[in-house]
Amino acid sequence: MRNLITPFIIIGIASAWIGLFVLNEYIFRFTQISPAINLVFLPAGLRLISVIVFSWVGVMGLFVGGTLIGIYFIELTPLQAILLASLSALSPFVAYSGIAKALKLKPSLDGMTARDLLIIAITAALLGGAVHSIFFLLNGTANTFINPFIQIFIGDLLGMLLVLYFAKISIWAYRQIYSN
Numbered sequence: 595m596r597n598l599i600t601p602f603i604i605i606g607i608a609s610a611w612i613g614l615f616v617l618n619e620y621i622f623r624f625t626q627i628s629p630a631i632n633l634v635f636l637p638a639g640l641r642l643i644s645v646i647v648f649s650w651v652g653v654m655g656l657f658v659g660g661t662l663i664g665i666y667f668i669e670l671t672p673l674q675a676i677l678l679a680s681l682s683a684l685s686p687f688v689a690y691s692g693i694a695k696a697l698k699l700k701p702s703l704d705g706m707t708a709r710d711l712l713i714i715a716i717t718a719a720l721l722g723g724a725v726h727s728i729f730f731l732l733n734g735t736a737n738t739f740i741n742p743f744i745q746i747f748i749g750d751l752l753g754m755l756l757v758l759y760f761a762k763i764s765i766w767a768y769r770q771i772y773s774n
Contacts, residue, residue: 612663633748639761640656650687711759
């Protein structure tokens with residue numbers, strides 16, 4: 595049964611990625627540094643939730659959504675879009691996997707503390723900022739490593755914290771309402 599649901603999860607995550615990207619562009623346009631860098635980037639939070647809850651299926655959904663965003667919104671070549679989407683989808687997975695192993699976390703937001711979420715978000719933002727900055731440096735769209743790194747780190751961290759804490763508070767509120 596799970597194999598039948600997997601394509602729908604991938605499509606759902608890809609659609610959510612695109613929708614959140616467009617929403618972020620609308621709400622936080624004033625924080626945009628370039629078409630690929632915002633100082634508040636809500637989709638970064640979706641990246642983490644997707645890999646925490648869905649593991650490799652989440653990575654695939656993020657890859658599909660990221661590739662489409664790269665081609666149709668950022669106007670990258672297909673190869674650039676595929677490379678950037680791969681980095682975008684894999685970096686939070688690698689960061690979360692390492693932290694989850696170190697902190698012995700279960701693949702669910704439910705049991706995570708605010709501290710756990712902060713550690714995961716900082717680690718994912720550091721790794722994401724680093725790999726994206728290397729990509730932009732190598733493809734010639736950045737002249738230095740540090741400027742895009744700082745911008746991406748800040749945008750990803752703020753976006754992750756907003757989305758993760760909103761999700762955590764929503765889970766708590768749901769339980770409060772429906773536990774009575």
